[in-house]
Amino acid sequence: MEYRVTARRIDGHGSVVMAKEAEVVLDTDPAGRRDAMNPVELLLSALAACMLKGIERMIPMLKMQIDGAEVSLMAVRQDAPPKLVSISYEIVVDSPETEQRLNLLHRNVLKYGTISNTLSLAVPIEGVLRRSGASLS
Missing domain, CATH: 3.30.300.20 (K homology (KH) domain)
Structure with missing residues (x-):
């Protein structure tokens, strides 16, 4: 069994990861953000x-x-x-x-x-x- 995800930088404050039809916003801001998971x-x-x-x-x-x-x-x-x-x-x-x-x-x-x-x-x-x-x- 294999699993695949693709992550993409949106800007200096966040990114997004996709798998199948799901999408999750990522906290990739060095200062952190409250509306996404690190x-x-x-x-x-x-x-x-x-x-x-x-x-x-x-x-x-x-x-x-x-x-x-x-x-x-x-x-x-x-x-x-x-x-x-x-x-x-x-x-x-x-x-x-x-x-x-x-x-x-x-x-x-x-x-x-x-x-x-x-x-x-x-x-x-x-x-x-x-x-x-x-x-x-």
């Missing part, structure tokens, strides 16, 4: 999408009931040399499934994620999957 935010978005897609893939395979899911991610960047040193996440699901079944879902989402498997070779990724309304412990 490269790190795009990377985290790809990881979030990977996790959500993994959940969608696992629901029918594991015969689970998931009524909603949300992923929050945070990356820590060092300056010299510039790189991400850690990524943390929280997946929150609305589901009546048991904790054991939710743990199985979590393991499978991480195990079969193209982006999560690729990124985990470069930066530590740690996080939790919890039921909505459940307190973190």
